[in-house]
Amino acid sequence: xxxxxxxxxxxxxxxxxxxxxxxxxxxxxxxxxxxxxxxxxxxxxxxxxxxxxxxxxxxxxxxxxxxxxxxxxxxxxxxxxxxxxxxxxxxxxxxxxxxxxxxxxxxxxxxxxxxxxxxxxxxxxxxxxxxxxxxxxxxxxxxxxxxxxxxxxxxxxxxxxxxxxxxxxxxxxxxxxxxxxxxxxxxxxxxxxxxxxxxxxxxxxxxxxxxxxxxxxxxxxxxxxxxxxxxxxxxxxxxxxxxxxxxxxxxxxxxxxxxxxxxxxxxxxxxxxxxxxxxxxxxxxxxxxxxxxxxxxxxxxxxxxxxxxxxxxxxxxxxxxxxxxxxxxxxxxx
Amino acid sequence: xxxxxxxxxxxxxxxxxxxxxxxxxxxxxxxxxxxxxxxxxxxxxxxxxxxxxxxxxxxxxxxxxxxxxxxxxxxxxxxxxxxxxxxxxxxxxxxxxxxxxxxxxxxxxxxxxxxxxxxxxxxxxxxxxxxxxxxxxxxxxxxxxxxxxxxxxxxxxxxxxxxxxxxxxxxxxxxxxxxxxxxxxxxxxxxxxxxxxxxxxxxxxxxxxxxxxxxxxxxxxxxxxxxxxxxxxxxxxxxxxxxxxxxxxxxxxxxxxxxxxxxxxxxxxxxxxxxxxxxxxxxxxxxxxxxxxxxxxxxxxxxxxxxxxxxxxxxxxxxxxxxxxxxxxxxxxx
DNA sequence: CGCCCCTTTGAACACGCTCAATAACGGTGG
DNA sequence: CCACCGTTATTGAGCGTGTTCAAAGGGGCG
Numbered sequence: 001x002x003x004x005x006x007x008x009x010x011x012x013x014x015x016x017x018x019x020x021x022x023x024x025x026x027x028x029x030x031x032x033x034x035x036x037x038x039x040x041x042x043x044x045x046x047x048x049x050x051x052x053x054x055x056x057x058x059x060x061x062x063x064x065x066x067x068x069x070x071x072x073x074x075x076x077x078x079x080x081x082x083x084x085x086x087x088x089x090x091x092x093x094x095x096x097x098x099x100x101x102x103x104x105x106x107x108x109x110x111x112x113x114x115x116x117x118x119x120x121x122x123x124x125x126x127x128x129x130x131x132x133x134x135x136x137x138x139x140x141x142x143x144x145x146x147x148x149x150x151x152x153x154x155x156x157x158x159x160x161x162x163x164x165x166x167x168x169x170x171x172x173x174x175x176x177x178x179x180x181x182x183x184x185x186x187x188x189x190x191x192x193x194x195x196x197x198x199x200x201x202x203x204x205x206x207x208x209x210x211x212x213x214x215x216x217x218x219x220x221x222x223x224x225x226x227x228x229x230x231x232x233x234x235x236x237x238x239x240x241x242x243x244x245x246x247x248x249x250x251x252x253x254x255x256x257x258x259x260x261x262x263x264x265x266x267x268x269x270x271x272x273x274x275x276x277x278x279x280x281x282x283x284x285x286x287x288x289x290x291x292x293x294x295x296x297x298x299x300x301x302x303x304x305x306x307x308x309x310x311x312x313x314x315x316x317x318x319x320x321x322x323x324x325x326x327x328x329x330x331x332x333x334x
Numbered sequence: 335x336x337x338x339x340x341x342x343x344x345x346x347x348x349x350x351x352x353x354x355x356x357x358x359x360x361x362x363x364x365x366x367x368x369x370x371x372x373x374x375x376x377x378x379x380x381x382x383x384x385x386x387x388x389x390x391x392x393x394x395x396x397x398x399x400x401x402x403x404x405x406x407x408x409x410x411x412x413x414x415x416x417x418x419x420x421x422x423x424x425x426x427x428x429x430x431x432x433x434x435x436x437x438x439x440x441x442x443x444x445x446x447x448x449x450x451x452x453x454x455x456x457x458x459x460x461x462x463x464x465x466x467x468x469x470x471x472x473x474x475x476x477x478x479x480x481x482x483x484x485x486x487x488x489x490x491x492x493x494x495x496x497x498x499x500x501x502x503x504x505x506x507x508x509x510x511x512x513x514x515x516x517x518x519x520x521x522x523x524x525x526x527x528x529x530x531x532x533x534x535x536x537x538x539x540x541x542x543x544x545x546x547x548x549x550x551x552x553x554x555x556x557x558x559x560x561x562x563x564x565x566x567x568x569x570x571x572x573x574x575x576x577x578x579x580x581x582x583x584x585x586x587x588x589x590x591x592x593x594x595x596x597x598x599x600x601x602x603x604x605x606x607x608x609x610x611x612x613x614x615x616x617x618x619x620x621x622x623x624x625x626x627x628x629x630x631x632x633x634x635x636x637x638x639x640x641x642x643x644x645x646x647x648x649x650x651x652x653x654x655x656x657x658x659x660x661x662x663x664x665x666x667x668x
Numbered sequence: 669c670g671c672c673c674c675t676t677t678g679a680a681c682a683c684g685c686t687c688a689a690t691a692a693c694g695g696t697g698g
Numbered sequence: 699c700c701a702c703c704g705t706t707a708t709t710g711a712g713c714g715t716g717t718t719c720a721a722a723g724g725g726g727c728g
Contacts, residue, residue, distance in 0.1 A: 061474050063560045069477040071470050085459045091467040091565045125419045128462065133425045135469050136405050140395050142476035143403040143521030147684070178706060187477030189685055194708060210693080226397045231425045481716070512674060526716055528676060544725085 019119045026109035027051070031102050039094040039102065040080060045087050048104045050080040055100025056176050060184070061092045070185035072134060073097070073158070073177070077165050082128035084111040098176045130233045137231050142187045145226065150186045151196045152225030155206065159215055160229050172214040353453045360443040361385070366435050373428040373436065374414060379421050382438045384414040389434025390510050394518070395426045404519035406468060407431070407492070407511070411499050416462035418445040432510045464567045471565050476521045479560065484520045485530045486559030489540060493549055494563050506548040 015023065028048065033039055039050055039057055057074040071092060074080065080094050086107040114121040134157070141150045162173045179197070183190045200206045205221045207214040215221060222228070349357065362382065367373055373384055373391055391408040405426060408414065414428050420441040448455040468491070475484045496507045513531070517524045534540045539555045541548040549555055556562070 059470075061470065063474070063478060065560070067478040069474045071473050083459050083462060085456070085463060088460075088463060088567070089564070091567075092470055122419070125417050126422075128417060129419060129422060132466055132469070135466070135473065136393075136395065136426055138473055139405050139469065139476060140397070140403045142473060143518075144397060144401040179708095180706080184477075190706090191686080191708085192684055194706095195684090198708080226399070230423070233422070233425075513676095514674080523717055524674090525676085525718080528674095529716090532676080 015119055015123060019117055019123075022113050022117050023120055026105045026113050027103045028106050028109070029104050031104060033096045033100050033102065035096050035099050037096050039096055039100075040090055042090055042093040044090055046081065046085070046090050046107070047087075048106050049082075049084065049110065050094075050102040050104050052076050052078050052080075053101040053103055056097040057094055057100055057102075058097050058177075058181070058185070059092050059094050068184050069187070070181060072131070072138065073185070075158075075161055075165060076167075079124075079127055082124050082131060084108075084114065084124075086111075097181065126233065133231045133233060138185075147186070147188055147192055147196045148199055149225045150188070151182070151193065152200060152205070152221050153227050154182065154186060155200075155213060155215065156218070156222050156225055156227040156229075157232070158213075159218065160232055160234065164232075164234060170214075171216070171218065172212055174211055175213045176211060349453055349457060353451055353457075356447050356451050357454055360439045360447050361437045362440050362443070364435060364437050367430045367433065369430050369433050371430050373430055373434075374424055376424055376427040378424055380415065380419070380424050380441070381421075382440050383416075383418065383444065384428075384436040384438050386410050386412050386414075387435040387437055390431040391428050391434055391436075392431050392511075392515070392519070393426050393428050402518050403521070404515060406465070406472065407519070409492075409495055409499060410501075413458075413461055416458050416465060418442075418448065418458075420445075431515065460567065467565045467567060472519075481520070481522055481526055481530045482533055483559045484522070485516070485527065486534060486539070486555050487561050488516065488520060489534075489547060489549065490552070490556050490559055490561040490563075491566070492547075493552065494566055494568065498566075498568055504548075505550070505552065506546055508545055509547045510545055 030053070031039075031050070033055075035055075040046070042061065052074050054076050056076075057078075057080075059071040059074070060068055061071060062068045074094065080102075084107040110120075110124075114124065137153075137157070141153050145153060158175065159168060159171075159173065162168050167173055177185075179193045180190045182188075183193045186193065188196070197206075197208060200221070201208065203224075205215070205217050205224065207216060364387070365373075365384070367389075369389075374380070376395065386408050388410050390410075391412075391414075393405040393408070394402055395405060396402045408428065414436075418441040444454075444458075448458065471487075471491070475487050479487060492509065493502060493505075493507065496502050501507055511519070513527045514524045516522075517527045520527065522530070531540075531542060534555070535542065537558075539549070539551055539558065541550060
């Protein structure tokens with residue numbers, strides 16, 4: 001079966017090729033879902049399990065009066081459910097945070113494969129364990145952690161989970177969730193999430209720009225949030241790996257074939273607003289100054305700028321590195 | 335295998351006799367655990383699953399600085415885990431809220447039985463589903479519900495779950511958790527739980543006395559708490575049964591062979607403090623007044639008093655009905 | 669009888685919320 | 699290239715829910 005399917009699941013569960021093939025054979029069809037549409041709706045009977053191939057989704061529940069709680073985020077490679085039980089009524093909905101592509105797996109096919117492939121059965125049980133564990137950690141957050149800790153903890157969780165699937169570069173990742181979404185997840189108001197983001201920024205722990213989050217000091221952010229990666233059940237975490245180092249260089253870069261690429265298009269205005277006078281003098285050294293179509297600015301070879309950003313000499317600019325297109329050879333105009 | 339084992343599991347999962355026997359054959363040993371001791375400790379490898387035979391337990395997690403969050407309550411008939419995955423490190427602890435008796439089940443034996451008994455496999459999957467669903471509902475509570483709603487919702491959850499196993503009589507159940515425990519579960523302070531209990535009492539929705547909770551108006555309490563029993567995955571709930579009526583008369587009374595019986599010993603002082611002048615005149619009609627060993631008081635045949643209380647003519651006294659010993663023939667001295 | 673745990677109550681305070689206004693940004697159509 | 703629109707982010711002020719600290723009372727249990 002197609003590469004694009006086996007890639008996400010391979011990252012998640014360490015299956016052999018033959019098991020991966022068996023798993024992929026259970027896929028019935030693929031769906032493309034628009035951002036903010038529902039993948040599954042509460043109250044409906046569960047008819048199949050979906051594997052997220054690209055994009056983000058979120059589990060949520062709603063009260064009659066409209067209050068909404070996000071119960072967890074689903075990243076590429078995640079399953080909407082981890083046990084092939086057919087027909088029960090869903091107690092929560094799953095919505096698409098971004099446009100997304102997912103593969104639908106019938107319960108029956110998966111159950112059958114589980115019988116002949118104990119490795120898959122075990123992988124699913126492990127998935128269920130991890131999902132459940134993350135839910136418990138969220139309970140811990142909502143019940144005991146302060147606003148700052150909650151936000152920091154969520155960022156750490158996403159940092160690790162995204163790192164696992166190769167979607168963190170230079171300590172920076174894309175966060176398609178709005179502050180309103182984060183508020184619904186953290187049990188806070190939108191305004192408060194904004195303030196807590198500002199606090200983390202002032203502490204020098206994170207930097208944000210246009211749906212990108214840069215973690216300046218992972219260790220310190222984790223300490224502040226009482227975050228310990230054990231509960232995610234990553235082998236890297238258990239063997240003492242720490243942060244980026246554990247999933248960095250060795251892995252292939254993320255295969256961004258989803259809608260994220262849309263927000264990767266560099267926008268002149270956005271980039272320029274992030275830069276200060278000091279940065280422009282540095283840029284002048286890197287490239288050749290000139291006048292771009294965005295007005296007065298600088299044309300810098302993408303590869304050079306990217307290398308410069310990733311050197312992390314300038315922390316704030318590193319946060320921008322994710323904004324550049326994948327084609328490093330092209331010239332970036334700023 | 336012994337009745338005392340099959341009874342709780344039979345209530346939980348609707349298994350045939352032969353399946354129940356198979357399930358019971360997986361039980362390795364029984365343990366007796368003192369209140370506030372741990373059944374399982376976070377960080378240790380999972381070596382077996384425990385079935386609670388009597389008493390209450392609770393899942394919890396702790397932060398380094400001591401903050402503690404209760405993640406859920408385990409009632410008689412509940413399993414500490416619902417998937418026979420061996421050897422992973424536990425991400426949370428399970429503590430004994432009361433003295434408790436539990437049966438230990440080895441992962442291997444259970445996994446083997448699951449292969450030959452699909453009904454058991456399915457029952458376990460259903461258990462996992464229900465546990466997970468309750469966790470999600472708790473996330474909803476902690477994230478979105480106000481203090482009053484949270485407390486009300488928890489009481490409703492316990493009312494239904496206890497009713498399912500026959501531990502609710504006359505809309506009244508034993509609640510061994512202290513207000514401090516409830517606070518740790520609801521993400522509130524002990525003081526606030528106390529105040530919210532007072533609020534529910536003033537609203538005439540519940541009544542409390544010595545570890546007993548009486549729900550005066552289930553429907554109204556559920557409405558106040560945005561509680562809908564669907565998520566518990568009880569067939570009674572799904573078929574439209576409502577409250578006590580669904581699990582009442584037909585079922586055998588709870589077999590209270592646990593430490594709850596300790597708090598069932600009627601204490602003169604306690605009972606008398608709950609009564610008012612009007613009650614004493616009623617008591618005089620029911621029994622014969624006299625002088626008990628607790629000072630001036632009344633001797634009332636237990637059966638008569640119990641019947642009186644259960645008639646629910648006097649709501650407040652109904653709350654006391656659970657305080658009487660099981661031997662209805664004996665005379666209660668008040 | 670005395671100790672200790674649990675509950676209850678009061679007062680001051682803080683975290684987080686609501687309301688409201690403004691700014692920033694992306695997308696769209698002219 | 700620009701103006702406009704809807705969404706998202708930011709900031710301020712006032713307020714309310716829930717917290718902390720402290721003290722007193724009730725009840726079980728040794």
